[in-house]
Amino acid sequence: MALSLWSPLSLVATLLLMLTLAGAQTSSDPFIHSRAAYYPNSDEQGTDKGACGFGSFGATINGGDVSAASDLYRNGVGCGACYQVKCTNMAYCSDKGVTVVITDSGSSDRTDFILSRRAFGRMAQTTDSAASLYSLGVVDIDYRRLIQGSLSLSLSLSLFNSVSCSYPNKNITIKIDENSNYPYYLAFVIWYQQGRKDITAVQLCETQNFGCKLLDRSYGAVWTTTSPPSGPLSLRMLFSGADEDDQSWVVPINNIPQDWKAGETYDTGVQVNS
Numbered sequence: 060m061a062l063s064l065w066s067p068l069s070l071v072a073t074l075l076l077m078l079t080l081a082g083a084q085t086s087s088d089p090f091i092h093s094r095a096a097y098y099p100n101s102d103e104q105g106t107d108k109g110a111c112g113f114g115s116f117g118a119t120i121n122g123g124d125v126s127a128a129s130d131l132y133r134n135g136v137g138c139g140a141c142y143q144v145k146c147t148n149m150a151y152c153s154d155k156g157v158t159v160v161i162t163d164s165g166s167s168d169r170t171d172f173i174l175s176r177r178a179f180g181r182m183a184q185t186t187d188s189a190a191s192l193y194s195l196g197v198v199d200i201d202y203r204r205l206i207q208g209s210l211s212l213s214l215s216l217s218l219f220n221s222v223s224c225s226y227p228n229k230n231i232t233i234k235i236d237e238n239s240n241y242p243y244y245l246a247f248v249i250w251y252q253q254g255r256k257d258i259t260a261v262q263l264c265e266t267q268n269f270g271c272k273l274l275d276r277s278y279g280a281v282w283t284t285t286s287p288p289s290g291p292l293s294l295r296m297l298f299s300g301a302d303e304d305d306q307s308w309v310v311p312i313n314n315i316p317q318d319w320k321a322g323e324t325y326d327t328g329v330q331v332n333s
Contacts, residue, residue: 090201095172097179105175109163111138111279112248117162126159127173129166137161138280139252141224146198151188157181224253231327239321246283254331260297291317
């Protein structure tokens, strides 16, 4: 009797585990070898003056596990992307490494990443190992870009929950730049972008006559326009993958209010996980 009860359960568990492992294997790009340094004069978190335009948000996002990037900055397209970064010195480094969000642009001694001090130390096995990494300053690493994904069983048994760019209970949010001047000039930065696709274009549309205006990427994750459309505004974001054909427009549920104000944040009501 015990065998007949256990076999179906074990079969289901095995199948789910196989699906989990398959998902884990396809949820990330292959590792690439490179080098990483850290902000030597910073505190534990990132900088509030990063080239992505995140401001103080860029210092604290992802718990302060953030990084500047060189080629991966991609003229601002790479802002908000998440990477798993692992140092390769087996004496000091953990197998898991750390997941970081790109918030700045920069390089040092042929590096792809300049990590926050917190993120650099979190690649280590122990506190003592972290001190050894800090003394090295620059280390060899393997890195890969991550996507978000999860699988939960009906019995509340979680077998797999990847970590990339995951902001629980957060939708994509825009923050109106303090230099915006209603109604003549509008600039905003995009927060809480999940997934592996990049935001490569943004449009503002009038909700009444549906006329749309393509915005300019001023720098980093900051989008701007002079003479923005009037009335409540609908936002459209083009998400692009590595494949040229892998593109899709995402239209948020919530509109930007007609009387938008500099410094305010607005929840779009949507999140993208792929």
